[in-house]
Amino acid sequence: MRLCLRFLRKLGSLDAHEPTQSPWNAVVLSRVRHLHLRARVLTDALMMGDHRSRRVGQAIEFADYQEYTPGMDLRHLDWRVMGRSDRLVVRRFETETELPTSVVVDLSGDMSTGDRAEGGFPSLEGSKAGYAITLAATLLYFLHRHGEPVGLEVIAGETPFRTLPPRSHRNHLQQAFLALAAAKPGGVAGLQAALVRAGSHTRRRSWVAVFSDGMEEPAHWLPALGAFARRRVDLSFVHLFDEQELSLDYSQPSVFFSPEGGAELAVDPAAARAEFAKVVAEYVGEVRDGVVRWGGRYLRASSRDPLEGVLRKLIVGGPLSSNVTMGARGEV
Amino acid sequence: MSLSFLAPLAAALSVLLVLPVLAHFARQTPRDRRSFGAMMLLQRVVKRLRRRRRVKDPFLLLLRLLAVAAVIAAVMGPDWIYSGSAPEFGGSGRVVIVVDKSLSMGLADGGRTLAQQAREKAIAVVEALPAETKVGLVLYGDEAEVITPTMEADPERVLAALKDLEAGYGGSNLRGALLAARRLLAGVPGEVLVFTDEAGTEMVAAAKPEIQQLLEGDNTVLPQVVHAEPPRNVAVVGATYGEGMEGGQVRMTVANYGTAPIEVACEVTLPDGQVIPVFAAVGAQAEVEKAVTVPPEARGGVGRAWCDDPDLPMDDSRYFHLPRVGASRVLVVDGDPGDTPIRSEVYFLERALAPWGGVREGLRPDVTTPLGLSNLDPDTHRVVFLANLADPRAFGPRLTEFVRKGGNLVISLGDNVTAERYNAALSQVLPAPFRKVRDLAAPGEPGVPLTLPDTDHKLFSAFSRGGRSSFSKVRAQRVMTLEPYDESEDVHTLLEFEGGVPALVERKVGNGRVLIWTSTFDLGWSNLPLQAMFMPMVQRMVSYLGGEAGGGGIRENAFVGELAAVALPDVGLEPQVMGPDSQPVRSRVDAGKVLFIPEKPGAYTVQVEGSPPLASVAVNTRIEESDVRRSSSIAGVEREIRPDLFARRVDLSPYLYWAALVFFTVQAMVSLRRTA
Structure with a gap:
């Protein structure tokens, strides 16, 4: 933790590109610490029972033997075999590949509904934006601990860093944490353009996890997922929602308005609830089908769902499943 | 029941009903503002909901609509008009009491007859009348009996008449009673109280015109019905002796007018x-017929069929005529005892009248020689056969008198008969004088056949179903011809041979008849006895003469309370009518008929002092009076004629105001609860 703080202090002398808010904010620092702590705890829970050590840059899995030919690296010569049989053979190993991962977080105005924390930041619990931030931070931390290069792309919102390309070094993770901790949701997502932009600078054969409520016309932004498909990117779309919103669980008639602006609507929730449930079902189906159609993986998560379970679903069966190991506890 | 609005213009207030509806459709702008992250979805919902705007809180709207509607209805002043009971009694100052004393009022219920109940009610009403009230009294059975010629202020006379009131045997002339009541009122409006059981199917319906007249004269007809519940009565509604002169059964019909099956002892x-x-055993509201076999010998007269019914004993008896049964009523005078059976008319006649010796059915005639005619008793024998009698001159006057008094004579001819002797002795009863014996065919030839009879005639009606053709097989070689005669009301040719020679000729004389068969009843002149039609024809001949067309004692039927008329055989007689209790009954003679009105059922006789009865009259009650069930009511008829008299009106406004208050209160409570 001290290392993290030292890094943050050092970070203050750097020139952040288009910072929207100074990261030297006590509240932001507190959120970074809190976010880091949550990410570590959750990652530990995910990795419970995993005792294998990590060796960066070395292949560790033996594959087979090959007859030595001049020019081969003598370090891989098996001396024991030569001593027993006078044969020169070279040991071959399976090479581990790294998986660059980008996390795309939607912090548009619609994600801001729910609880608020100090300083106008979204609460890390009880809001879609906070849930998305925590989920992104944990996933980044988890992957970083596995030595994977991680990147961050924030859609809308107010944040000191809009885009962080995938990197493996430690400071890079800290920059991502700072960006997430300092982020405030706002503005219009513009999902279609944002996804196209994110897809354009994503490395081929990488993994992209999108955390969004997708609250724009699906027919408009779903085709943008094609940008990822064309680059053979493994796409996981985590569809976030707020239970109270999608069940229209309000007792009194109210004037509803969107944080992103637009017309206000006076609605009696009791009268509209049944019809709203039908609309939600249609909408969720439309998004799920669209994501699957473009080769992505669809996960739906409520801002009240336990993070560990969602992460487990996200990792298991995804592109990480062959590269990382996880503890047995907390299987969903 | 109907609802009429007194203020139709107030219906314009019904537009107020629109207000609660509009209020429930109107949408208030909510005060709360709420940030919502799924506005895109909410907009989709609102688009759909705009297509079908729903009423908010339909229960509250219903309560408010009811409240407003109740106020509007109350302002309009509605009346509930329904058909109530008969108009109430009192107030006119002129009251005519009409009391039914017909037979059906004798029905006992609760230890008292309906007539007694009606009497007590009527007395109570009269005694309760205000002092200045004028009252009249009409009693009715078959006829209306006006007790008070005018309306009287003193009710003593009415009360005295009522105290003696008992049910009679008569019918129910309600129409006549109401007519009498209307005449008593003499055009001044008043009230007519009718104490009756309304029994029977015709009494009330027949009185409808008179009820209408009374109502049109601003009078009030107030039925005071007394009846037994459930209705019950067993009555003998029919009793007749079986057809035929000799032997048979009495058939009695027992009716049960009650609602439960019943078993009764009858006799x-x-x-x-x-x-x-x-x-x-009679089912509910059904009739049953019982047959009683009459003993081999029974005296003629009026019999009685009776059933035990304590509810209404006055109609338990029904009287019927019974002819003399058992003793032979046919006398055959054998004028030519043949040496062989086939040459004897009596041989064939006896077998034709009693084919099995009279054991099973038929009759055994008294057979006598001509001397037996000297003791001819018209009360004993109704039919006398003169079979080939040689010389009737000694008995001519007696036979003539016998026929005049209702006896019947059948003359068959033969070799013994001579025209002169018969013409001399029986010229007053023969259809035409005998002329001479004539051969219709030469010896050895089959003879002349009969023509077919007219089956419309009573004598041959039985042959309409079969056997008529067998008449053509009768062939005669010889006949006794008659002097030419004209067909008339009294003289008929019933059969004739081909060629027009008369075969069977009838003449009506006084109360009797004479039949002449111009050939023989044996095989001397014809083959008649050998034909299939011989036996039934002879039996029909006896039945025709003695049982149906024949006279004998005059038998008449009459009803209690109705004029009975008995035709006299001789206008010079001064007969007397004796009642069932052997007491003389008031009667008069008019145009050859004895007229009297029986006051109770039973056997009545018309007789001249010192001689056998000239006629017997079975007097019964009308069976309509036995039917004690009510099929229509006076009130129902009044309701048909003047429904306005029965209209009852209730002002609904106060109730509607109360209902509106309740609805307003409830809706206020519901509204407060919803708001909270």
């Missing part, structure tokens, strides 16, 4: 006092 009493018990 048939013959004129000579013999009593034959019979048991009848």
Whole structure:
């Protein structure tokens, strides 16, 4: 933790590109610490029972033997075999590949509904934006601990860093944490353009996890997922929602308005609830089908769902499943 | 029941009903503002909901609509008009009491007859009348009986008449009673109280015109019905002796007008006092017929069929005529005892009248020589056969008198008969004088056949179903011809041979008839006895002369309370009518008929002092009076004629105001609860 703080202090002398808010904010620092702590705890829970050590840059899995030919690296010569049989053979190993991962977080105005924390930041619990931030931070931390290069792309919102390309070094993770901790949701997502932009600078054969409520016309932004498909990117779309919103669980008639602006609507929730449930079902189906159609993986998560379970679903069966190991506890 | 609005213009207020509806459709702008992250979805919902705007809180709207509607209805002043009971009694100052004393009012209910109940009610009403009230009284059975010629202020006379009131045997002339009541009122409006059981199917319907007249005269007809519930009565509604002169059964019909099946003990009493018990089980509102076999010998007269019914004993008896049964009523005078059976008319006649010796059916005639005619008793024998009698001159006057008094004579001819002797002795009863014996065919030839008879005639009606053609097989070689005669009301040719020679000729004389068969009843002149039609024709001949067309004692039927008329055989007689209790009954003679009105059922006789009865009259009650069920009511008829008299009106406004208050209160409570 001290290392993290030292890094943050050092970070203050750097020139952040288009910072929207100074990261030297006590509240932001507190959120970074809190976010880091949550990410570590959750990652530990995910990795419970995993005792294998990590060796960066070395292949560790033996594959087979090959007859030595001049020019081969003598370090891989098996001396024991030569001593027993006078044969020169070279040991071959399976090479581990790294998986660059980008996390795309939607912090548009619609994600801001729910609880608020100090300083106008979204609460890390009880809001879609906070849930998305925590989920992104944990996933980044988890992957970083596995030595994977991680990147961050924030859609809308107010944040000191809009885009962080995938990197493996430690400071890079800290920059991502700072960006997430300092982020405030706002503005219009513009999902279609944002996804196209994110897809354009994503490395081929990488993994992209999108955390969004997708609250724009699906027919408009779903085709943008094609940008990822064309680059053979493994796409996981985590569809976030707020239970109270999608069940229209309000007792009194109210004037509803969107944080992103637009017309206000006076609605009696009791009268509209049944019809709203039908609309939600249609909408969720439309998004799920669209994501699957473009080769992505669809996960739906409520801002009240336990993070560990969602992460487990996200990792298991995804592109990480062959590269990382996880503890047995907390299987969903 | 109907609802009429007194203020139709107030219906314009009904537009107020729109207000709650509009209020519930109107949408208030909510005060709360709420940030919502799924506005895109909410907009989709609102688009759909705009297509079908729903009423908010339909229960509250219903309550408010009811409240407003109740106020509007109350302002309009609605009346509830329904058909109530008969108009109430009192207030006119002129009251005519009409009391039914017909037979059906004798029905006992609760230990008292309906007539007694009606009497007590009527007395109570009269005694309760205000002092200045004028009152009249009409009693009715078959006829209306006006007790008070005018309306009287003193009710003593009315009360005195009522205290003696009992049910009679008569019918129910309600129409006549109401007519009498209307005349008593003499055009001044008043009230007519009718104490009756409304029994029967015709009484009230027949009185409808008179009820209408009374109502149109601003009078009030107030039925005071007394009846037994449920109605019950067992009555003998029919009793007849079986068809035919000799032998047979008495058939009695027992009716049950009650609503439950019943078993009753009945009996048939013959004129000579013999009593034959019979048991009848009758279903609810049904009739049953019971047959009683009459003993081999019974005296003629009026018998009685009776059933035990304590509810209404006055109609338990029904009287019927019974002819003399058992003793032979046919006398055959054998004028030519043949040496062989086939040459004897009596041989064939006896077998034709009693084919099995009279054991099973038929009759055994008394056979006598001509000397037997000297003791001819018209009360004993109704039919006399003169079979080939040689010389009737010694008995001519007696036979003539016998026929005049209702006896019947059948003359068959033969070799013994000579025209002169018969013409001399029986010229007053023969259809035409005999002329001479004539051969219709030469010896050895089959003879002349009969023509077919007219089956419309009573004598041959039985042959309409078969056997008519067998008449053509009768062939005669010889006949006794008659002097030419004209067909008239009294003289008929019933059969003739081909060629027009008369074969059977009838003449009506006084109360009797004479039949002449111009050939023989044996095989001397014809083959008649060998034909299939011989036996039934002879039996029909006896039945025709003695049982149906024949006279004998005059038998008449009459009803209690109605004029009975008995035609006299001789206008010079001064007969007397004797009642069932052997007491003289008031009667008069008019145009050859004895006229009297029987006051109770039973056997009545018309007789001249010192001689056998000229006629017997069975007097019964009308069976309509036995039917004690009510099929229509006076009130119902009044309701048809003047429904306004029965209209009852209730002002609904206060109730509607109360209902509106309740609805307003409830809706306020519901509204407060919803708001909270």
